[in-house]
Amino acid sequence: xxxxxxxxxxxxxxxxxxxxxxxxxxxxxxxxxxxxxxxxxxxxxxxxxxxxxxxxxxxxxxxxxxxxxxxxxxxxxxxxxxxxxxxxxxxxxxxxxxxxxxxxxxxxxxxxxxxxxxxxxxxxxxxxxxxxxxxxxxxxxxxxxxxxxxxxxxxxxxxxxxxxxxxxxxxxxxxxxxxxxxxxxxxxxxxxxxxxxxxxxxxxxxxxxxxxxxxxxxxxxxxxxxxxxxxxxxxxxxxxxxxxxxxxxxxxxxxxxxxxxxxxxxxxxxxxxxxxxxxxxxxxxxxxxxxxxxxxxxxxxxxxxxxxxxxxxxxxxxxxxxxxxxxxxxxxxxxxxxxxxxxxxxxxxxxxxxxxxxxxxxxxxxxxxxxxxxxxxxxxxxxxxxxxxxxxxxxxxxxxxxxxxxxxxxxxxxxx
Amino acid sequence: xxxxxxxxxxxxxxxxxxxxxxxxxxxxxxxxxxxxxxxxxxxxxxxxxxxxxxxxxxxxxxxxxxxxxxxxxxxxxxxxxxxxxxxxxxxxxxxxxxxxxxxxxxxxxxxxxxxxxxxxxxxxxxxxxxxxxxxxxxxxxxxxxxxxxxxxxxxxxxxxxxxxxxxxxxxxxxxxxxxxxxxxxxxxxxxxxxxxxxxxxxxxxxxxxxxxxxxxxxxxxxxxxxxxxxxxxxxxxxxxxxxxxxxxxxxxxxxxxxxxxxxxxxxxxxxxxxxxxxxxxxxxxxxxxxxxxxxxxxxxxxxxxxxxxxxxxxxxxxxxxxxxxxxxxxxxxxxxxxxxxxxxxxxxxxxxxxxxxxxxxxxxxxxxxxxxxxxxxxxxxxxxxxxxxxxxxxxxxxxxxxxxxxxxxxxxxxxxxxxxxxxxxxxxxxxxxxxxxxxxxxxxxxxxxxxxxxxxxxxxx
Numbered sequence: 069x070x071x072x073x074x075x076x077x078x079x080x081x082x083x084x085x086x087x088x089x090x091x092x093x094x095x096x097x098x099x100x101x102x103x104x105x106x107x108x109x110x111x112x113x114x115x116x117x118x119x120x121x122x123x124x125x126x127x128x129x130x131x132x133x134x135x136x137x138x139x140x141x142x143x144x145x146x147x148x149x150x151x152x153x154x155x156x157x158x159x160x161x162x163x164x165x166x167x168x169x170x171x172x173x174x175x176x177x178x179x180x181x182x183x184x185x186x187x188x189x190x191x192x193x194x195x196x197x198x199x200x201x202x203x204x205x206x207x208x209x210x211x212x213x214x215x216x217x218x219x220x221x222x223x224x225x226x227x228x229x230x231x232x233x234x235x236x237x238x239x240x241x242x243x244x245x246x247x248x249x250x251x252x253x254x255x256x257x258x259x260x261x262x263x264x265x266x267x268x269x270x271x272x273x274x275x276x277x278x279x280x281x282x283x284x285x286x287x288x289x290x291x292x293x294x295x296x297x298x299x300x301x302x303x304x305x306x307x308x309x310x311x312x313x314x315x316x317x318x319x320x321x322x323x324x325x326x327x328x329x330x331x332x333x334x335x336x337x338x339x340x341x342x343x344x345x346x347x348x349x350x351x352x353x354x355x356x357x358x359x360x361x362x363x364x365x366x367x368x369x370x371x372x373x374x375x376x377x378x379x380x381x382x383x384x385x386x387x388x389x390x391x392x393x394x395x396x397x398x399x400x401x402x403x404x405x406x407x408x409x410x411x412x413x414x415x416x417x418x419x420x421x422x423x424x425x426x427x428x429x430x431x432x433x434x435x436x437x438x439x440x441x442x443x444x445x446x447x448x449x450x451x452x453x454x455x456x457x458x459x460x461x462x463x464x465x466x467x468x469x470x471x472x473x474x475x476x477x478x479x480x481x482x483x484x
Numbered sequence: 485x486x487x488x489x490x491x492x493x494x495x496x497x498x499x500x501x502x503x504x505x506x507x508x509x510x511x512x513x514x515x516x517x518x519x520x521x522x523x524x525x526x527x528x529x530x531x532x533x534x535x536x537x538x539x540x541x542x543x544x545x546x547x548x549x550x551x552x553x554x555x556x557x558x559x560x561x562x563x564x565x566x567x568x569x570x571x572x573x574x575x576x577x578x579x580x581x582x583x584x585x586x587x588x589x590x591x592x593x594x595x596x597x598x599x600x601x602x603x604x605x606x607x608x609x610x611x612x613x614x615x616x617x618x619x620x621x622x623x624x625x626x627x628x629x630x631x632x633x634x635x636x637x638x639x640x641x642x643x644x645x646x647x648x649x650x651x652x653x654x655x656x657x658x659x660x661x662x663x664x665x666x667x668x669x670x671x672x673x674x675x676x677x678x679x680x681x682x683x684x685x686x687x688x689x690x691x692x693x694x695x696x697x698x699x700x701x702x703x704x705x706x707x708x709x710x711x712x713x714x715x716x717x718x719x720x721x722x723x724x725x726x727x728x729x730x731x732x733x734x735x736x737x738x739x740x741x742x743x744x745x746x747x748x749x750x751x752x753x754x755x756x757x758x759x760x761x762x763x764x765x766x767x768x769x770x771x772x773x774x775x776x777x778x779x780x781x782x783x784x785x786x787x788x789x790x791x792x793x794x795x796x797x798x799x800x801x802x803x804x805x806x807x808x809x810x811x812x813x814x815x816x817x818x819x820x821x822x823x824x825x826x827x828x829x830x831x832x833x834x835x836x837x838x839x840x841x842x843x844x845x846x847x848x849x850x851x852x853x854x855x856x857x858x859x860x861x862x863x864x865x866x867x868x869x870x871x872x873x874x875x876x877x878x879x880x881x882x883x884x885x886x887x888x889x890x891x892x893x894x895x896x897x898x899x900x901x902x903x904x905x906x907x908x909x910x911x912x913x914x915x916x917x918x919x920x921x922x923x924x925x926x927x928x929x930x931x932x933x934x935x936x937x938x939x940x941x942x943x944x945x
Contacts, residue, residue: 114865183697184685184691184697185681185697186681186685186691187865187867188685188686188691188865188867189691201691227878230854230855230857230880231864237874237875243879244878244879244880245879245880246855246857246880246884248855249855249880249883249884249887250887251883251886251887251890252890253886253890253931253934254927254928254931256925256926256927256931257926257927257931257934257935260922260925260926260931260935261886261922261935261938263918263921263922264918264919264922264935264938264939264940265938265939265940266918267916267918267940268940270816270873270874270877270940271877271882271940271943274877274878274879274881274882275879275882275886275938277879278879278880278882278883278886281879282883346864351655351676351678352655352658352676398674398675398676399658399659399660399662399667399673399674399675399676400655400658400659400673400674400676402655402676404676404677404678405677405681
């Protein structure tokens with residue numbers, strides 16, 4: 069029996085009938101269902117984001133020693149956050165959010181995943197929210213959270229984009245959509261489609277959801293058109309008359325459309341969404357390769373903020389990655405798979421302008437196995453506290469059902 | 485439950501068509517992988533591309549030298565035109581790879597060799613997003629994968645590990661042994677363990693295989709020296725190879741003077757490892773038969789793979805096993821297979837395909853495949869495409885297939901046929917009542933055809 073089989077039973081025990089389930093006092097809201105007004109967007113950063121490059125601990129003298137080609141610190145253009153950490157210059161577009169307390173970070177965090185440093189296992193575990201690598205059956209922690217709230221409709225939670233979001237997969241009904249699809253079928257065609265799919269549960273469900281989303285999209289078109297104005301954040305004094313072409317392309321491309329669609333759903337009845345952004349596996353030429361990934365992330369967050377409008381005040385964005393990367397740079401101007409890393413939180417509902425961490429230090433003796441940033445806190449604790457603060461879930465329920473095996477510890481205070 | 489030619493055409497081939505009669509025995513299926521279809525529809529190979537790459541490189545250099553050296557407008561224009569001509573040829577080559585891939589599946593008696601090639605190409609997933617590299621897919625498939633689909637696994641693995649596209653994709657070309665001749669000269673460059681890790685985790689032993697982080701590092705050290713470029717192809721460079729010995733799963737490989745044969749030996753041992761046999765047999769059974777294959781079937785395939793890593797015997801063991809013939813159709817087709825199976829069902833003719841220009845081909849194939857979640861030869865990571873039906877058949881993917889099934893048939897044949905004439909020839913076994921009824925009651929031919937092609941009976945195999 070391999071470890072996957074062993075763990076399968078463990079994961080499978082998360083059912084709605086858990087004894088710890090307690091009724092939750094939800095804010096009343098006529099049309100937004102039982103989750104109240106708070107919105108949660110989980111972004112999975114696929115490929116292992118180098119947290120040490122995104123939020124650079126330049127106050128730790130070991131950083132400059134371990135990284136010679138990857139330029140770091142404020143003297144090389146990074147944006148000083150608090151005298152110890154500096155933000156990668158490519159995320160300058162998010163500085164107004166930091167200043168407004170709408171952006172913060174958790175450093176030296178990781179999932180419980182260790183040692184094999186496989187993207188796929190690492191992501192499976194991050195999305196499953198379990199202590200060990202889950203089985204091939206994809207079930208995610210966001211879905212387990214949803215299954216604790218009886219009576220939610222599938223439109224409460226959206227998995228957005230062509231990527232399959234395992235974090236939202238499971239027993240609770242969720243919706244899945246990529247904003248690039250359109251179908252034109254006659255009313256008779258729709259009836260025939262239902263008939264053809266009727267006896268195959270998998271197809272029947274996918275087809276019904278697809279038709280439902282298509283119908284609702286045609287009834288509620290989005291308020292914005294393209295991302296031309298995205299970078300003009302007038303109220304923050306961050307005017308950029310003509311955003312660089314690369315940013316415009318991202319804003320008008322897949323990333324922009326995903327963020328736009330997500331915001332469109334969350335403005336209406338949806339409360340939970342998940343999507344992923346790739347490009348973080350920076351083994352070589354990291355200076356160049358990470359810039360692109362950071363632009364995508366920055367644009368996605370700005371787009372969400374813009375399109376959510378007033379709902380941004382009730383929104384928490386949580387961006388997480390499968391693991392961090394090596395402290396030292398490798399021989400090809402990049403970094404290899406590591407352990408401890410960075411989580412990002414943003415939104416009007418967060419208490420930003422802080423880098424929350426129990427900093428382990430970067431000296432070789434302080435590292436994990438001498439090579440990686442030592443994780444000092446389980447990243448699931450941040451997600452767990454967010455769920456507790458946003459939706460009032462019982463602590464025991466989060467520790468036993470949503471994130472089995474998690475010790476939440478004290479409140480890190482990332483939600484305002 | 486035993487061999488059935490109609491079911492075979494759907495489960496192991498690229499689908500039913502009234503133009504082709506599937507072979508009626510396992511031997512007939514194995515024999516259908518004879519290389520003829522690949523000869524008829526060749527891919528552009530690296531040897532053809534190299535001179536174009538070199539010309540383009542030379543012309544670009546010339547163009548930059550021309551800035552400010554008094555070259556006439558006409559001279560500059562000539563260089564620009566020559567470059568454009570090469571770009572066009574390269575673009576045509578990529579289009580040919582797409583069209584000929586589709587043709588191999590659509591215009592073959594079984595499509596079995598296409599199914600096997602697609603499976604193994606996905607197993608050794610690469611994507612060449614960067615300039616020039618993306619021209620190499622055809623060479624990768626026909627150079628490293630296709631020759632070995634019924635050969636020995638170690639030969640396929642070695643061919644893959646020495647193909648420039650894989651070496652580029654998983655960063656091997658920039659990996660340098662710190663104690664190699666070059667490594668000693670240029671301090672600060674080092675080993676990149678990406679390829680070594682995926683070769684053990686994804687390509688051979690499997691993530692649950694009996695290897696450790698130390699084995700990954702040792703294998704990464706051993707693999708230094710494997711390098712290449714689009715201009716030169718594969719190159720073995722002992723000067724960047726880390727001197728051995730390297731201890732991998734208890735076995736020492738290499739010596740002070742690194743040889744390519746050291747790597748060959750390690751790959752051979754890894755390919756023959758029982759963990760590899762089980763990983764590959766399970767994966768193949770999941771892909772071809774069902775997401776949850778019986779342990780009997782997997783064991784028979786492991787036995788076929790045997791101590792030598794015999795892919796023909798493993799494949800034949802699958803076809804010959806009763807558990808491969810459950811009459812209930814199961815797995816959802818991958819997007820590429822799905823598209824090919826519709827081409828077959830529609831009876832699309834080769835000249836329709838070859839007559840498509842770039843734009844039409846993009847609208848008919850490239851964009852739809854991407855929307856279905858599986859862009860052509862561009863997997864999202866080295867772990868390839870999703871296998872689980874629940875992950876494949878999401879609302880988005882279904883809507884993309886529906887959208888395509890409504891539009892594509894019109895572009896495949898001259899004049900849309902009556903769906904009632906198509907239906908009897910394209911599904912294995914009994915036609916589901918609902919599909920028959922939908923086809924009878926459709927108000928237009930294109931909606932009627934779409935109902936056939938989006939039905940679970942057509943999308944599963």
